[in-house]
Each structure stands twice: as structure tokens, then as C-alpha cells.
Amino acid sequence: MNQLNSILTAGLLLSATVTAADAAEINQLSETEKAEGWRLLFDGESTSGWKxxxxxxxxxxxxxxxGALLMNGAERDRDRGDLLFGQQFGDFHLKLEWKISEGGNSGIFYRGIEAPELNVIYQSAPEMQVLDNDRHPDAKMGVDGNRTAGSLYDL
Structure with missing residues (x-):
């Protein structure tokens, strides 16, 4: 399978807060990135392409x-916060910047599927933990840091 390079400059799942210092610069691909086959998944202006x-x-x-994709955590119970890119990819590289709210806990799921027998994305997808390690208790749980920011959650 051909390797597909993908780029996500801002965008997380669940209760993440993502910001960018200079969205105009960040939400664009350089000529080098374009030549290398990177694909911009977030344009800094809309949720176009996401579902x-x-x-x-x-x-x-x-x-x-x-210029940042922001999730309103207060609305999460009313309208689930899982956000997926509308296209599936084969092999990929994901490059992103993220910021989490104080005490926040979120994650980036990948390789998830939307099967009729599954109710939520975490039933089919591994999760890269996005967490405030200093203020969220989950960071102290688990084994060998498998629940800290950047880890493959619980593995």
C-alpha cells in the first residue's frame, strides 16, 4: 500500500482545545510540504471535510x-464530540499541534471504523492520549506512563 502523508494542523477528538499562534501560517502547506505529498486536513476556517x-x-x-478547531465541552453530552475526517487513509504520517484545557482529558483516535454493531469510536480505534499530565488524575494511573499525553492509551 502506498504511504499517504497527511497533515492535521489543529484538530482533536472529545474535549480538546486546540489553538495556533499564527493560524494564517499554520493552516497552510509550504511548497516543500506540497511537493512531499502532505495533505492539509484543517483549513483554519471551517469544519469542511469533517464529520x-x-x-x-x-x-x-x-x-x-x-483559526483553531475548538470543542465546547459543555455541549458534549448533548451532541457527542467525536470528530472524524470524512475520508479514510491507508498508511499515513500525522503532524499536528494541540493544546488541552487545564485538567483536560482527550484523545486522537485513528484507524476507527463506523460499523453498525459499534456505538462509539473507541470500540474500534486505538487512542493517542491528549491530557494535562500535571492536573488530570489519569496521568498517574496506568503502567509505565501508558495514560500520559502522547501515549497509546492503556497499552
Whole structure:
């Protein structure tokens, strides 16, 4: 299978807060990145290309503010926050920047599937942990740091 390079400059799942210092610069591919085959998944202006788990549109919990994809955690229970890119990829490289709210806990799921017998994305996808290691108790649980930011959650 050909390797597909992908880039996500901002965008997380669940209760993450993602910001960019200079969204105009960050939400663009350089000429070098274009030549290398990178693909921009977030344009810094809209949720175009994104959708919720088992839905056709992006959940209302997500909005674009100042060039960043932001999830309103207060709305999470009303309108699930799982956000997926509308296209599946083979092998890929993912490059991103993220920021989490104080005490926040989130994750980036990958290789998930939307099967009729599954209710939520974590039933089919591994998760890269996105966490405030200093303030969220989950960082102290687990084994050998397998619940800290950047880890493959619980593995």
C-alpha cells in the first residue's frame, strides 16, 4: 500500500482545545510540504471535510475560532464530540499541534471504523492520549506512563 502523508494542523477528538499562534501560517502547506505529498486536513476556517461518528456533518460541539478547531465541552453530552475526517487513509504520517484545557482529558483516535454493531469510536480505534499530565488524575494511573499525553492509551 502506498504511504499517504497527511497533515492535521489543529484538530482533536472529545474535549480538546486546540489553538495556533499564527493560524494564517499554520493552516497552510509550504511548497516543500506540497511537493512531499502532505495533505492539509484543517483549513483554519471551517469544519469542511469533517464529520461526527456515524453522522454526515460535524457535531455542533465543534467550532472554528481564531483559526483553531475548538470543542465546547459543555455541549458534549448533548451532541457527542467525536470528530472524524470524512475520508479514510491507508498508511499515513500525522503532524499536528494541540493544546488541552487545564485538567483536560482527550484523545486522537485513528484507524476507527463506523460499523453498525459499534456505538462509539473507541470500540474500534486505538487512542493517542491528549491530557494535562500535571492536573488530570489519569496521568498517574496506568503502567509505565501508558495514560500520559502522547501515549497509546492503556497499552
Amino acid at each position: 461526527g461518528y456515524k453522522r454526515d456533518d460535524a457535531p455542533g460541539t465543534w467550532e472554528v475560532i481564531d
